[in-house]
Amino acid sequence: MLQKRLQRLEELAATKPALAEVCRFYAGLYQLFADAASFVQAEVDIEAATARQQQGFPLLSGDMLQIDTAVAQSFFADLLQVMKDHGQQGQNELQALQTALQTGRLDLAELLRAVLDRDRKPISETAEVIGVQPALLEYCLTTALGAGLQRCREKGLESRVQGWIHGYCPVCGGLPAIAELSGEEGNKLLQCGLCSSKWSFHRLTCIHCGNTDHDSLAYFTADGEPGCRVDICRKCSGYLKVVDSRERGEGLMLDIEDAATLHLDLLAAKEGFSRGKKEAPEV
Numbered sequence: 001m002l003q004k005r006l007q008r009l010e011e012l013a014a015t016k017p018a019l020a021e022v023c024r025f026y027a028g029l030y031q032l033f034a035d036a037a038s039f040v041q042a043e044v045d046i047e048a049a050t051a052r053q054q055q056g057f058p059l060l061s062g063d064m065l066q067i068d069t070a071v072a073q074s075f076f077a078d079l080l081q082v083m084k085d086h087g088q089q090g091q092n093e094l095q096a097l098q099t100a101l102q103t104g105r106l107d108l109a110e111l112l113r114a115v116l117d118r119d120r121k122p123i124s125e126t127a128e129v130i131g132v133q134p135a136l137l138e139y140c141l142t143t144a145l146g147a148g149l150q151r152c153r154e155k156g157l158e159s160r161v162q163g164w165i166h167g168y169c170p171v172c173g174g175l176p177a178i179a180e181l182s183g184e185e186g187n188k189l190l191q192c193g194l195c196s197s198k199w200s201f202h203r204l205t206c207i208h209c210g211n212t213d214h215d216s217l218a219y220f221t222a223d224g225e226p227g228c229r230v231d232i233c234r235k236c237s238g239y240l241k242v243v244d245s246r247e248r249g250e251g252l253m254l255d256i257e258d259a260a261t262l263h264l265d266l267l268a269a270k271e272g273f274s275r276g277k278k279e280a281p282e283v
């Protein structure tokens, strides 16, 4: 899987030179994810969790996460280094995060649970103490938690609830990064931007607000990007990128398709649309 990802990133960098640096960053991340030891385990009481899911809560909540702090710290140090190496975000802020990590001022167990519970307070408070932008700390924590949860899923963690009707992930409550239309019928599959779970969703419904009024739902496409469109909702100003595997080929790696179509995010933002604010209900 890693080789396939790295190959796709290389192809992408060759065909879209503007994305070459982004592709190198992702290659570094995927290598890190593949090499990393597991640092998160989820202890789920499946019966209780399933009952909660029937009410729209995702499978996991922060208190179910068992975090191996030493391994998490080592992963986080490697992640900061990958970000530094690829010139992502401010170097000074990354240095401040590295120092905070080394001096024990990042309580990763607490912060990773806060990311899952969408509790921004501990994150913004820690960011202020360290002197970095909360968005940067949140990005790093979200990336780390995503890597941890993806490893849990590889070991068999999954939602058992059928017919999940929500626009956020049944496993972790994250929002989809992108969707795929597949099969002859063009079923719409959403992929969680955090844990990478996939779930099917009604084609003509806004994932953010549940709007089904066709007059306020639309989409746009961009030249030179076949098989990709951006679904927009004029009611909540949310959008979702959608790739069509019937045009772009089977076996799409949606996280890479997401990176490959970054310019569509810029277009959507320019028109006043966002990836959405609505998330799973707070625990």
Ligand SMILES: [Zn+2]
Residues within 6 Å of the ligand: 169, 170, 171, 172, 173, 174, 192, 193, 194, 195, 196, 197
């Ligand atoms: Zn998820």
Ligand SMILES: [Zn+2]
Residues within 6 Å of the ligand: 206, 207, 208, 209, 210, 211, 233, 234, 235, 236, 237, 238
């Ligand atoms: Zn909407």
